[in-house]
Amino acid sequence: MEHDYPLRKLRKNLENLLLNVQTDFFPNSSVPPSLEISPNRAFCDLFSTISFQIAKMKSKNKKEYKRQAMMIADLFVKELSAKKIPLIEKIENKNGYINFFIDYTKFSGDVIKSIISLNEKYGHFDLGRNKNVIIEHTSPNPIHPIHIGTARNSVLGDALSRLFRFVGYNVKTRMYVDDMGRQVAYLAYGISKLPLEPYGKKDHWIGMVYSCVATISEILKYETELMDIKKRLLEFLNQLDESLLNEKEIPNTKLIKTLKKISRNLKRYPTINWIEKVEIIFNILKDLLAKNQINRISTALKEKLIGFFDFLKEANKKINNARSWFKVHAELRERWPLIFNHLRKKIADLRTLENEVSSLMIKYENGDPEVKKLFRKICNDALEGFLETLNRVSITFDGFDWESDLVWDGKVKVIINRLKNAGWIIYDEETGVPILDIRRALQEVPEVREIFDLSLEKISQIIKANDLDSLPPNLVLMRKDGTTLYTTRDIAYAIEKISRFKADLVLNVIGADQTLPQKQLRSALVLAGFPDYAKKIIHVAYELVQLPSAKISARRGRFIAFDEILDEAEEKAYEFVATLPNKAEEEKLKIAKAVAVGAVRYALLSSAPTRPMIFDWDRVLNLESNSGPFLQYSYARAVSILRKAEFKLPQDADFSTLIEDIEKEIILRLSLFPDAIESAVRQMRPDIIVEYANKLAIAFNSFYQRFPVLRAKTTELRNARLLLVEAFRITLRNALSLLGIPILERM
Numbered sequence: 001m002e003h004d005y006p007l008r009k010l011r012k013n014l015e016n017l018l019l020n021v022q023t024d025f026f027p028n029s030s031v032p033p034s035l036e037i038s039p040n041r042a043f044c045d046l047f048s049t050i051s052f053q054i055a056k057m058k059s060k061n062k063k064e065y066k067r068q069a070m071m072i073a074d075l076f077v078k079e080l081s082a083k084k085i086p087l088i089e090k091i092e093n094k095n096g097y098i099n100f101f102i103d104y105t106k107f108s109g110d111v112i113k114s115i116i117s118l119n120e121k122y123g124h125f126d127l128g129r130n131k132n133v134i135i136e137h138t139s140p141n142p143i144h145p146i147h148i149g150t151a152r153n154s155v156l157g158d159a160l161s162r163l164f165r166f167v168g169y170n171v172k173t174r175m176y177v178d179d180m181g182r183q184v185a186y187l188a189y190g191i192s193k194l195p196l197e198p199y200g201k202k203d204h205w206i207g208m209v210y211s212c213v214a215t216i217s218e219i220l221k222y223e224t225e226l227m228d229i230k231k232r233l234l235e236f237l238n239q240l241d242e243s244l245l246n247e248k249e250i251p252n253t254k255l256i257k258t259l260k261k262i263s264r265n266l267k268r269y270p271t272i273n274w275i276e277k278v279e280i281i282f283n284i285l286k287d288l289l290a291k292n293q294i295n296r297i298s299t300a301l302k303e304k305l306i307g308f309f310d311f312l313k314e315a316n317k318k319i320n321n322a323r324s325w326f327k328v329h330a331e332l333r334e335r336w337p338l339i340f341n342h343l344r345k346k347i348a349d350l351r352t353l354e355n356e357v358s359s360l361m362i363k364y365e366n367g368d369p370e371v372k373k374l375f376r377k378i379c380n381d382a383l384e385g386f387l388e389t390l391n392r393v394s395i396t397f398d399g400f401d402w403e404s405d406l407v408w409d410g411k412v413k414v415i416i417n418r419l420k421n422a423g424w425i426i427y428d429e430e431t432g433v434p435i436l437d438i439r440r441a442l443q444e445v446p447e448v449r450e451i452f453d454l455s456l457e458k459i460s461q462i463i464k465a466n467d468l469d470s471l472p473p474n475l476v477l478m479r480k481d482g483t484t485l486y487t488t489r490d491i492a493y494a495i496e497k498i499s500r501f502k503a504d505l506v507l508n509v510i511g512a513d514q515t516l517p518q519k520q521l522r523s524a525l526v527l528a529g530f531p532d533y534a535k536k537i538i539h540v541a542y543e544l545v546q547l548p549s550a551k552i553s554a555r556r557g558r559f560i561a562f563d564e565i566l567d568e569a570e571e572k573a574y575e576f577v578a579t580l581p582n583k584a585e586e587e588k589l590k591i592a593k594a595v596a597v598g599a600v601r602y603a604l605l606s607s608a609p610t611r612p613m614i615f616d617w618d619r620v621l622n623l624e625s626n627s628g629p630f631l632q633y634s635y636a637r638a639v640s641i642l643r644k645a646e647f648k649l650p651q652d653a654d655f656s657t658l659i660e661d662i663e664k665e666i667i668l669r670l671s672l673f674p675d676a677i678e679s680a681v682r683q684m685r686p687d688i689i690v691e692y693a694n695k696l697a698i699a700f701n702s703f704y705q706r707f708p709v710l711r712a713k714t715t716e717l718r719n720a721r722l723l724l725v726e727a728f729r730i731t732l733r734n735a736l737s738l739l740g741i742p743i744l745e746r747m
Contacts, residue, residue, distance in 0.1 A: 003114070003118060003121070003124065003125060003674075005114060005671070005674045006087075006107060006110040006111050006114055006671055007111070007668075007671035007672065007674075007675070008674060008675070010087050010088075010102070010107070011035045011046070013085070013086075014035055014046065014048075014085070014088070014100065015032075015033055015034065015035055017080055017083065017085065018033035018035075018048055018050055018076065018080070018098075019032065019033055021075070021076055021079045021080065022050065022054070024079075025075060025079075026054050026072075028057075029053070029054045029057055031050070031053040031054070031057075033048055033050040034048065034049075034050075035047070035048050035100070036048070036049075037668075037672065038099075041661065041664065041665055041668065043094070043099065044092075044094070044097075044099035044100060044101055045100060045101055045102040045668060046099075046100040046102070047097045047098060047099045047100065048076075048097070048098040048100075049097065049098075050072075050076070050098065051069045051070075051072040051073035051076060051093075051096050051097070051098060052065075052069045052096055054068075054069075054072050055068035055069040055072055055096075066096065069096035070093065070095070070096050072096075073093040073096045073097065073098050074093050076093075076098050077091050077092060077093045077098060080098075086106075087102060087103050087106060087107050087110075088100055088101065088102065088103060089101045089102060089103040089104075102664075102668070104655075104656075104658065104659075104664050104667065105655070105656040106655075106656075107667070107671075108655040108656075108658050108663075108664070108667045108720075108724075109653075109655035111667050111670055111671045111727070112655060112667070112670075112723050112724060112726075112727045115670060115727040115730050115731060116723065116726060116727060116730065119730055120730075120734065122673065122674075122730055122731060122734055123166070123673045123674050123676075123677045123731070123734050123735075124166055124167065124168075124674075124677075125167060125168075125674060125677075125678065126167070126168040127167040127168055127169075127678065127681060128164060128167050128168030128169030128170070129168055130168060130169075130170055131168075131169055131170065131504040131505065132169070132170045132172070132501055132502055132503050132504050132505075133164050133169045133170070133171050133172075133503065133504065133505040133506070133507065134171075134172050134173075134174060134497045134498075134501055134503045134505070134506045134507070135157055135160055135161045135164070135171060135172070135173050135174070135506075135507045135509065136157075136173075136174045136175070136176055136497070136506070136507070136508050136509065137153055137154060137156065137157020137158070137160075137161075137173065137175070137507075137509035138150075138153055138154040138157060138175050138386070138390070138395075138397075138509075139153075139175055139176035139177070139178060139510075140153075140178075140382075140386060141178050141181065141183055141184070142177065142178065142179060142184060142187075142203075142206070142378065142379045142382035142383065142386075143183050143184060143186075143187050143206065143207065143210040143382070144203070144206065144207035144210055144211070144559065145201070145203040145204050145206075145207050145385060145386075145389065145561040145562065145563065146203075146386055146389050146390070146561070146562040146563075147559035147560055147561050147562055148545050148547060148559070148560050148561075148562055148565050148615055149544040149545055149546070149559065150511075150544065151545065151562040151565070151600075151604060152542055152543075152544065152545050152604045152609075152613075153509055153510075153511070153542060154390055154393070154395055155393065155395070155600075155601050155604040155605055155740070156509055156540070156542055156604070156605065156609055156686065157173065157507075157509040157540075158173075158393075158394075158395045158740055159601075159605055159686035159689075159738065159739055159740060160507060160509070160540065160684060160686065161173050162737070162738045162739075162740060163677065163680055163681050163686060163689070163738055164681060166677065166738060167677065167678075167681050169505075172398045172399070172501055172503075173396075173397045173398045173399075174397065174398065174399055174400070174401055174497065175386075175397045175399075175400045175401070176400075176401050176403065176493060177379055177383065177400055177401065177402045177403060178403050178486070179375055179376075179379045179402055179403050179404050180361075180364065180365065180403045180404050180407065180483075180484075180486075180489065181486060182357065182361060183210065183214075184375065184378070184379070185357045185358075185360045185361045185364070186210065186213045186214060186217065186357055187206065187209060187210040187213065187378060188360055188364075188371075188374050188375055188378055189213065189353070189356055189357050189360055190209045190210065190212065190213035190343055190347075191206075191209055191374070191378060192374065193342075193343060193346040193347065194209065194339065194342060194343065195342075196338065196339065196342065198381070201385050201388070201563065202381040202382065202384055202385045203381070203382045203384070203385025203386060203389070204385065204561060204563070205381075206378065206381060206382050206385070207559075207561075208336050208339055209339060209343075211332060212332055212336065212339050212340045212343050213343060213347070215325065215328050215329055215332055215340075216329075216340075216343055216344055216347050216353075217347075217350070217353060217354075218325045218328075219325055219326065219329050220347070220348075220349070220350035220353065221350055222318065222321065222322035222325055222326075224350060225318050225322070226275075226318075226319070226322055229278065229315045229318065229319070230274055232311060232315075233266075233274065233277070233278060233281075233315075234266065236308055237259065237262065237263040237266065238263075258280065258281070258284055259281065259284075262277050262280070262281065275319055278312060278315055278316065278319065279316060279319075281312060282309070282312040282313065282315075282316055285305065285308070285309045285312065286309065288305075289305075289306070289309060358481055360375075361481070361483050362481055362482065362483055364404065365404075365407055365482075365483050365484065367408050372404075375404075379402075383400070389561075389562050389563050389566075392563075392566050392597065393566070393597050393600065393601060393740070394597070394740055394742075395740070401493065401496070401497075403489050403493070406489055406492045406493055406496065407484060407489065411492040411495070411496060412484050412488060412489050412491075412492045414492070415488070415491050415492045415495065415524070415528055416434065416477055416478070416484075416488065418528040418529060419436060419477075419524065419527060419528050420434070422527055422528065422529065424436055424437050424440075424441060424527045424528075425437065425477070426474075428476075431480040432480070433476060433477070433478050433479065433480050434476075434477045434478055435474045435475065435476050435477065436474055436475040436476075436477055436520070436523075436524055436527070437474055438472055438473070438474050438475055438520060438523055439468070439471050439472070439473075439474055441523060441526075441527055442454060442459050442471065442472065443456070443459055443463075445526060445527065447526045447531055447534065448523045448526055448527070451519050451522050451523050451526070451534070452472050452519055452523075454471075454472075459471065472516065472519065472520070473516075475487060475488075475520045475523075475524065486517075487517045487520060487521055487524075490517070490521055491521050491524045491525065491528070494506065494521060494525060494533065494537055495525070495530060495533060498533050498536055498537075503536060504536065505536055505538065506536055506537045506538065507538050507540050507684065508537060508538065508539050508540065509540045509542065510539060510540070510541065510542075511541065511542060511543075511544065512541040512542060512543050512610060514539070514541075515539065515541055518537075518539040518541075519539075521537070522534040522537055525537070538684070540609065540684050541609065541610055542609035542610065543609070543610060543611060543612040543613070544612065545604065545612075545613050545614075545615050546612070546613075546614055546615070547560055547614070547615050548614055548615075548616060565600060565615070566596060566597070566600060568617075569595075569596035569597075569599050569600050569620070569621070570592050570593055570596040572596075572617065572621050573591075573592040573593075573595040573596045573599065573621065573629070574588065574589070574592040576592075576595070576621075576623070576629075577591045577592045577595065577747075580747070591744060591746075591747065594632070594742035594744055595621075595628070595629050595632060595742075595744070595747075597628075597741070597742055598628030598629060598631070598632050598736075598741040598742050599620045599621050599627060599628040599629050600620065600628070601628060601739060601740050601741050602620075602627055602628030602631065602690060602739065602741060603615060603619070603620045603627070603628070605686045605687055605689075605690050605739055606626070606687055606690045606691075607687055608685055608687050609684075609685065609687070625694065625697075625698055626694050628741050630694070630697060631693055631694070631697050631732065631735075631736060631741060632736075632741065632742070632743070632744045632747060633747050634697035634700055634701055634732065635729065635732050635733060635736065635743060635744065636744050636745060636746055636747040637700075637701070637704060638700065638704075638725050638726075638728055638729040638732070639729060639745050639746070640746075641704065641709050641710065641722075641725050642722070642725060642726060642729065644710055645709075645710060645722055649722055649723060649726055650719040650722065650723065652719075653716065653719035653720040653722075653723050654716040654719070654720060655720050655723075657714070657716050657717040657720045658717075658720050658721070658724060660703075660707060662699060662702050662703045662706065662707070663703065663707075663721075663724065665699050666696070666699045666700060666703055666724065666728060667724070669692075669695060669696045669699055670696070670727055670728065670731050672692065673692065673731050673734070673735070676688055676689055676692040677689065677738070680738075686738070686739060689735055689738055689739055690739065692735065693732060693735040693736070693739070696728070696731065696732060696735075697732065700728050700732075704725075707721070709721040709722060709725055710722075
């Protein structure tokens with residue numbers, strides 16, 4: 001059911017009137033008129049730029065363009081002013097803008113009555129019309145607890161599900177359990193080596209084990225690489241007695257002397273810091289090459305020097321990476337000594353580790369009973385921890401889908417065969433692995449070009465210039481050991497979501513770093529014969545959250561668990577709540593938890609999803625503005641006013657008594673709520689509701705601090721203000737519900 005909201009009705013009427021004038025006087029202009037809300041009510045309430053759009057078509061230069069816009073605006077104002085439009089007090093031309101001023105004597109009543117009569121339904125409109133939408137969100141890798149970097153996914157997905165339900169969609173929320181990745185196999189390998197019983201929250205225990213195994217794996221890799229670097233360094237220095245020490249060929253005596261010294265010392269003193277020498281030699285060679293001091297030497301010697309320089313350049317990168325991981329090694333051994341030291345003893349060989357991890361992956365994908373039992377136990381433990389965390393912020397799911405089920409049911413194999421039979425698979429010459437030929441599809445299939453936003457002309461130019469790296473890459477579908485890859489399984493999952501739930505729309509709330517795989521997935525659907533499915537899938541991309549002083553890396557064990565953030569938010573909220581008078585301890589704790597959840601959810605929703613954000617405690621718990629607690633406090637303030645009136649609201653009032661600018665500001669903002677919801681849904685941006693609610697609350701706070709409600713000068717004004725407060729309460733409550741922010745009657 002569509003509601004006839006006052007502002008939407010007024011805007012539609014004005015747009016029709018503008019169009020009539022446009023049709024009568026400017027029949028050749030094709031741009032439809034539109035109305036925008038003024039950013040400052042001191043200038044007007046609504047305005048149109050149609051005069052500028054028409055002038056742009058008629059004028060050849062900037063000076064003429066402005067003059068034309070003024071003349072056109074005068075004509076529109078004259079024609080519209082003669083019609084005496086309902087709910088419009090006056091119309092004026094301001095520098096070419098057509099400004100409309102609302103007559104609040106009737107508009108105020110229309111808005112407030114509409115809100116109070118609709119109550120929980122205020123803001124609703126039937127955009128969804130019972131269409132089925134699947135929202136997949138959170139879907140964390142079960143190798144560590146949900147941390148602040150990925151919690152944005154959960155809160156964003158939950159807010160979207162609330163919004164879509166509110167506007168008439170049949171919403172199903174799903175969590176995809178990613179249980180088949182190599183990371184999970186690392187975790188399973190680590191747990192299989194531990195005789196220790198898990199302790200504490202299960203997902204946190206799992207996070208410790210995974211970080212330890214991942215770090216040990218990196219250490220073993222870099223230990224091997226450092227040994228190789230040292231070996232090659234010594235091989236180079238052993239050649240010094242031959243051509244490299246020919247002082248006649250190399251004019252740089254500093255290089256000769258330094259290399260001689262390093263060579264001699266490395267052979268004599270095994271305690272020497274050889275890693276430091278790599279950097280010294282690299283800088284000397286860099287200087288030598290930069291000054292073109294090797295032009296006179298033989299080609300063979302020149303090639304040796306350049307080749308060794310390139311080796312040292314890469315060696316320095318590896319050494320820096322190794323140092324970083326050795327630092328992590330020390331950190332984890334210090335933080336989790338029992339787990340780390342035990343695993344370090346058990347995992348001593350990189351080749352054995354990699355072979356056993358690969359074996360576990362193959363066995364799990366093939367459904368080996370014992371391995372299946374191990375993996376499922378680990379993932380269920382992680383899932384139990386995730387749900388406990390998410391329950392704290394009121395996030396639930398309609399169901400869970402396991403990645404492995406898609407493989408065991410043969411659905412992944414089916415999609416690979418469809419792509420093969422359609423002729424879109426090529427094979428790697430060395431490994432024989434199947435690859436989806438997206439680059440050929442870009443040349444032959446318009447739908448694939450549309451997904452990547454590339455024209456055939458642009459693709460032809462890239463190919464002609466032999467700049468293939470500028471094209472989207474092909475998609476590898478399997479590993480050489482026969483196991484499938486994440487995106488391949490995700491293609492099968494996309495088909496499953498749409499077919500099983502008869503979905504009209506699928507929202508994949510996934511990090512912005514997955515933009516390319518999501519485009520490859522949709523391309524694969526097109527090439528597999530599911531072009532309609534590809535159109536139904538929308539990637540809701542989001543950037544991760546960072547703490548001001550912490551760099552997040554789950555592999556390195558450097559993350560702040562969402563549980564810790566919520567605990568700290570509760571502690572900080574309690575510091576405020578503890579000062580409230582006449583509150584029992586149990587009530588204080590309850591309020592503190594609600595304030596904490598509101599603070600965290602608001603913070604994670606307050607920026608557009610595609611914008612990176614910093615989680616700043618000073619802002620998160622601010623009671624003055626732009627925070628969850630500020631909205632909760634504003635709502636409780638409105639309830640307090642109504643409570644003092646014993647919730648005895650008049651049936652009607654003389655709304656023409658609401659003459660203050662701030663009252664009109666609130667009424668206009670209240671009338672904008674349906675528009676804010678529509679924008680948030682269409683753009684899939686809950687932050688639009690956050691911004692709306694914050695501005696509304698700021699206006700309300702300004703109002704109640706300056707103007708009395710219960711002690712208004714007249715009964716008529718008191719009644720009108722009481723109903724204004726009730727309309728604000730209803731609107732803010734509905735906004736808070738959509739954001740998942742707990743609603744507090746008292747603070």
